[in-house]
Amino acid sequence: MxxxxxxGLPPVVVGLGLYLxxxxxGPLGFAGLLFTPTAMVVAQVILATPIVVALxxxxxxxLWMEYADLIRTDGLSRLRSLALVFSLxxxxxxxxxxxxxxxxxxxxxxxIIVGGNxxxxxxxxxxxxxxxxxxxxxxxxxxxxVILLALSVSVSTIAFVLVRGVGEK
Numbered sequence: 458m459x460x461x462x463x464x465g466l467p468p469v470v471v472g473l474g475l476y477l478x479x480x481x482x483g484p485l486g487f488a489g490l491l492f493t494p495t496a497m498v499v500a501q502v503i504l505a506t507p508i509v510v511a512l513x514x515x516x517x518x519x520l521w522m523e524y525a526d527l528i529r530t531d532g533l534s535r536l537r538s539l540a541l542v543f544s545l546x547x548x549x550x551x552x553x554x555x556x557x558x559x560x561x562x563x564x565x566x567x568x569i570i571v572g573g574n575x576x577x578x579x580x581x582x583x584x585x586x587x588x589x590x591x592x593x594x595x596x597x598x599x600x601x602x603v604i605l606l607a608l609s610v611s612v613s614t615i616a617f618v619l620v621r622g623v624g625e626k
Contacts, residue, residue, distance in 0.1 A: 460514065463507035471503050472570030479571065492573035497581070500567040505557035512553035516546045551620050555613055562609060582608075 477483050479491040490496045520542045528538045543550060565583045572579035574588060582605045590598035 460507045460510035464511055466504060466507065467566075468500075468504055468564055468568075469566035469570065471500055472567030475500055475503070475567065475571045491571060492575060492579060494572070494579060496571040497568050497579060500571050501561045501564060504564060504567065505560050508557045508560055509553045512556060513546075513550060516549035517542055520546050547620055547623065551616055555616060558612060559609065562605065 475496060476491065478485045479488070479496055480486055481491075490499075524542065524545070528541065533541065563583060564581075565587055568574075568579075568581055569584055569587075572581070572584070574580050574584045580588075582601055586598045586601045586605070589595075589601065
């Protein structure tokens, strides 16, 4: 239920919270993570985790209800049981991870706040698109957008092809 509640976390608020934690006067300021790729990854994980948990929980629970007796009868270890359930639910897992990937590559708010949009260090495609568009460089912004869109479609296509290939073996 907490994962479902966190599905709509506002990215800017997540960024602000991380900024307060990671700033020099914050409780984790000693680590020096603010305006680093690490801080950006932490923000992405916070934003993507509820998506994965919410989208994986229901299908895995249904699969467990259906196959639990069979798994117990076969005497599979916990690790093998988990691997079997995830294998059976790989389409749902793929959907969850692609949704999380989509959230991550579309993110601007939290990334600018904790990453700083530093050229050559923490600038991402989305922050570059926002920056170039705000400077009036619409052609560059559109070009970067097309590249980002192509990357997203390519990753999704490759993922579906790989999962389909694994399912046929």
